Structures are given as C-alpha cells and as structure tokens.
Amino acid sequence: MKHFNILVVKETREGESRVSLVPRDIKKLIEQGHHVFFEHRAGEGAQFFDQDYQNAGAVIRYISDETILSYQEYFKDIDLIVRAKRPERSREILESKTISKETIMIGALDPLEKQSPHIQEYHEANIIAYSIDQLHLPPDDPMNLLAVMSKIAGKLALLDAIKHFDSIIKKIVIIGFGMAGRAAFDEAVKQELPIVVVLTNPNSMDEIKSRGHECVLLDKNAGIKEQQAFIKQILLNANIVITSARSPNQPAPLLIPTDTLQSMQSGSVIVDLALSEGGNVEGSEHDKTKRLGNNIIVTNVSGYPKIFPHDASKLWSTVSFHFIHLLGSERQVPLAPC
Numbered sequence: 059m060k061h062f063n064i065l066v067v068k069e070t071r072e073g074e075s076r077v078s079l080v081p082r083d084i085k086k087l088i089e090q091g092h093h094v095f096f097e098h099r100a101g102e103g104a105q106f107f108d109q110d111y112q113n114a115g116a117v118i119r120y121i122s123d124e125t126i127l128s129y130q131e132y133f134k135d136i137d138l139i140v141r142a143k144r145p146e147r148s149r150e151i152l153e154s155k156t157i158s159k160e161t162i163m164i165g166a167l168d169p170l171e172k173q174s175p176h177i178q179e180y181h182e183a184n185i186i187a188y189s190i191d192q193l194h195l196p197p198d199d200p201m202n203l204l205a206v207m208s209k210i211a212g213k214l215a216l217l218d219a220i221k222h223f224d225s226i227i228k229k230i231v232i233i234g235f236g237m238a239g240r241a242a243f244d245e246a247v248k249q250e251l252p253i254v255v256v257l258t259n260p261n262s263m264d265e266i267k268s269r270g271h272e273c274v275l276l277d278k279n280a281g282i283k284e285q286q287a288f289i290k291q292i293l294l295n296a297n298i299v300i301t302s303a304r305s306p307n308q309p310a311p312l313l314i315p316t317d318t319l320q321s322m323q324s325g326s327v328i329v330d331l332a333l334s335e336g337g338n339v340e341g342s343e344h345d346k347t348k349r350l351g352n353n354i355i356v357t358n359v360s361g362y363p364k365i366f367p368h369d370a371s372k373l374w375s376t377v378s379f380h381f382i383h384l385l386g387s388e389r390q391v392p393l394a395p396c
Contacts, residue, residue: 059090059091059386059387059388060385060386060387060388061090061091061092061093061386062092062093062137062138062162062382062385062386063092063093063095063135063136063137063138064079064087064092064093064094064095064136064138064139064140064382065094065095065096065097065119065133065136065138065139065140066078066079066084066094066095066096066097066100066101066111066116066140066141067097067100067139067140067141067145068097068098068099068100069100069103069141069142069143069145070145070146070149071143071144071145071146072146073361073364074103074142074143074364075103075104075364075367076103076104076142076143076363076364076367076370076371076374077100077101077103077104077106077142077367077371077374077375078140078141078142078164078165078371078374078375078378079094079096079140079375079378079379080101080104080106080371080372080375081101081106081110081111081113081114081116082114082372082375083375083376083378083379084096084111084114084115084116085114085115086379087379087382088114088115088116090383090386092382092386093117094114094115094116094117095116095117095118095119095136096108096111096116096117096118096119097118097119097120097121097132098118098119098120098121101371103367104367104368104370104371105367105368106368106371119132120132124148124149124152126152126155126156129152129153129155129156130156132156133153133156133157133158133161136157136158136161137158137160137161137162138161138162138163138164138382138385139157139161139162139163139164140163140164140165140378140382141163141164141165142165142166142371142374143165143166143167143168144165144166144167144168144176150176150179151179154176154179154180154182154183154185155183157183157185159183159184159185160184160185160186161185161186162185162186162187162188162385163180163185163186163187163188164187164188164190164378164381164382164385165189165190166189166190166191166203167187167188167189167396168189169187169189169192169396177396180396186395187395187396188381188391188393188395188396189393189396190203190377190378190381190393191203191204192393193392193393194392195392197236197237200376200377200380201377201380201381201384202377203374203377205237206373206374206376206377207363207370207373207374208236208237208238208241208302209237209238209240209241209373210241210362210363210366210369210370210373211238211241211331211362211363212237212238212239212240212241212242212243212245212300212302212331213241213242213244213245214359214362214363214365214366215238215242215300215329215331215359215362216230216242216245216246216298216300216329217245218329218357218359218362219298219299219300219327219328219329219357220249220298222327222347222355222357223297223298223325223326223327224325225297225325227251227252227297227298228252228295228297229252229254229295229296229297229298230246230251230252230253230254230296230297230298230299230300231253231254231255231256231292231293231296231298231299231300232246232253232254232255232256232299232300232302233256233276233289233299233300233301233302233303233313233338234256234257234301234302234303234304234331234332234338235255235257235259235262235266236302236304238300238302238331239255239257239300239302239303242300242302243255243266243271247269247271252271253271253272254271254272254273254274254292254296255271255272255273255274256273256274256276256289256292256303257273257274257275257276258275258276258277258278258303260275263275274292276288276289282311282312282313285311285313286312286313286314286315286318289313289314289318290317290318290321293314293318293321293322293326294321294322294323295323296322296323296326297323297325297326297327298326298327298328298329299314299326299327299328299329300328300329300331301313301314301328301329301330301331301332301338301339302331302332302338303332303338304332304335308335309335309336310332310333310335310336310337310338311338312336312337312338312339312340313338313339314328314338314339314340315340316340316341319339319340319341319350319352319354319356320350320352322352322354324352324353324354325353325354325355326354326355327354327355327357328342328354328355328356328357329357329358329359330342330356330357330358331358333358333360334360337358339356341356342356342357342358343358344358344360345358345359345360345361346358
C-alpha cells in the first residue's frame with residue numbers, strides 16, 4: 059500500500075464552512091501509515107478544532123502571509139491535498155504556483171466550469187486533480203459524494219419545512235424516493251409523522267408499507283398534465299411537501315403547477331429539492347422562500363449541507379477517506395484526473 063503526506067486545507071470560499079476530513083477519519087488514515095497535516099483552523103467552521111486534529115495525530119501547518127514563499131513552505135513535502143471545494147481565486151492562483159509537480163489534489167473541483175482557467179492551471183503545474191463529485195457510482199457506494207450530500211439535503215429539507223409550518227402536522231407528502239426523498243422519509247419516520255410517498259418505482263413500495271406508511275405509484279409513462287392532476291388530489295390536504303423527483307440527464311418534471319398550489323391548504327410548506335434540474339414546483343427560485351397569496355410557502359435552499367457544516371463535514375470526510383484509501387491501494391481509480 060502506498061502512503062501519503064496528506065494536507066487538509068482550510069476552505070476559503072465565501073459561505074463554505076465544511077472541512078474535507080474530520081479527526082475521526084484522520085486517525086484511521088494515520089493508523090494505516092499515512093502522515094496527516096492540517097491547516098490552522100481548517101475545521102473551525104464545522105466545529106472541529108485544532109486540538110481535535112492534534113489529538114487524532116495530525117500536525118498543524120500555518121500560512122504566515124499571502125506570498126509565494128509562505129505557500130511553498132506550507133505545501134513542502136506534501137503529496138496529497140484534500141479539500142471540499144476550490145479556494146477563492148487569489149489563493150487558487152498562489153496554490154497553482156507553489157504546489158509541487160505531481161501532487162494529487164482531491165475535492166469537488168468544478169471541472170466543467172468553462173469560465174475559469176483553473177483546470178488549465180492544474181495542467182500547467184502538473185497537479186493531478188480528481189474531482190470526486192464526478193465519480194459515477196451506485197447510490198450506496200461510500201465514495202458517491204452527490205448521493206451522500208443528497209441524504210443530508212433530504213433530512214435537512216424536512217427539518218426546515220417543519221420549522222416553517224406552525225401547526226400540528228397531519229400529512230407529509232414526499233414526491234420522489236431517491237437518496238434525498240428517502241432521507242426525508244427516514245427523518246419523518248424518526249419523528250413519527252404521517253407520511254405519503256409518491257414514487258415511480260414499485261420496488262420500493264413494500265419497504266414503505268412495511269414501515270407503516272402510505273405510498274402511491276405515479277405512472278411515469280403518463281403525460282405531464284395527467285401526472286399533475288394525480289398529484290393535485292394527493293396534495294389537497296397536505297401540510298408539508300418535499301419534492302425531489304428527477305431522472306438522470308433530464309429536466310425535472312413540473313409536477314406542482316400554480317393551480318395545484320392555489321388548491322392547497324393555507325399554511326402548507328413545499329420544499330423543492332429538484333430546482334437545480336429545473337424544479338418540480340412552479341415559481342420556486344434558488345435560495346428563496348416565497349409566501350404565496352393563499353399563505354402557501356414555497357422554499358428552496360441550494361446548499362442545505364452548508365447550513366449544517368458539522369454533519370455535512372462528517373459525511374464528506376467519509377467520502378474523502380474512502381477515496382484516499384483507494385489511491386493508497388494502487389488499484390485502478392474509476393475517475394480520470396481533471
């Protein structure tokens with residue numbers, strides 16, 4: 059097995075408080091023979107403190123100032139950099155000038171962002187960058203970052219909806235039973251709330267019924283108007299609705315048009331988790347909470363995991379840990395560098 063000198067960097071993008079590796083997983087990496095370093099205050103935004111990392115066996119590193127010399131010292135002898143997201147641009151430029159050739163970098167690195175020169179800079183600096191959010195893996199694979207983040211998004215969407223609803227919850231409708239929908243369902247079950255799941259895959263129906271909840275099958279071959287009318291009847295007496303209906307490489311279906319919203323009970327709350335693919339709810343907007351004329355709340359938060367960085371970091375760290383383990387095993391990595 060190959061061993062690395064690993065550096066956990068501090069996230070510097072505005073609003074990004076997560077950390078890519080938490081002390082629990084760093085301890086495991088050190089036990090496997092890796093050496094782990096971490097940037098001063100790297101985990102602070104997620105409530106993991108320098109002492110926690112040091113207790114796990116990691117060694118602290120500092121950036122004394124924003125100069126090439128300081129960054130060269132910071133990256134000295136490092137051969138694997140672990141991060142959640144790309145840094146803000148001024149730091150990114152300094153990093154590309156000071157990271158040693160053939161250093162590996164892992165994180166969600168925006169390889170498809172056409173307006174940024176960072177991928178070209180990686181190539182010029184001979185940085186081997188893996189954007190681990192681009193791995194095509196089964197939903198239950200521990201390296202599937204998007205699935206992992208969908209799990210926490212589903213849970214947090216439900217908790218957010220409960221906060222917005224100010225009465226006794228008599229009916230929660232979950233539309234879509236992928237990773238996010240399933241996580242919302244699990245949280246609702248945990249809180250002993252009444253649930254109806256709308257799904258297109260009959261294979262999951264027995265599981266839902268066995269846990270004491272209702273489910274209805276939406277005909278995925280029906281026309282959109284027919285699907286909208288079907289869902290409209292289910293939502294007439296719903297208090298909370300979580301939507302995450304989507305299919306790979308297709309726009310999300312518009313399942314809740316304006317006339318359905320107007321027919322719902324006053325005070326109902328709808329969270330649209332499919333908005334990045336177009337949205338399941340007419341009129342929903344990124345990172346906005348809208349109160350409609352009949353007192354219906356339609357909300358979207360594009361970065362639920364960012365709002366709860368402690369829990370999100372633990373999940374992200376699991377993905378990082380497994381990917382590092384794969385790199386160390388020297389087996390074939392199912393992902394080309396950026």
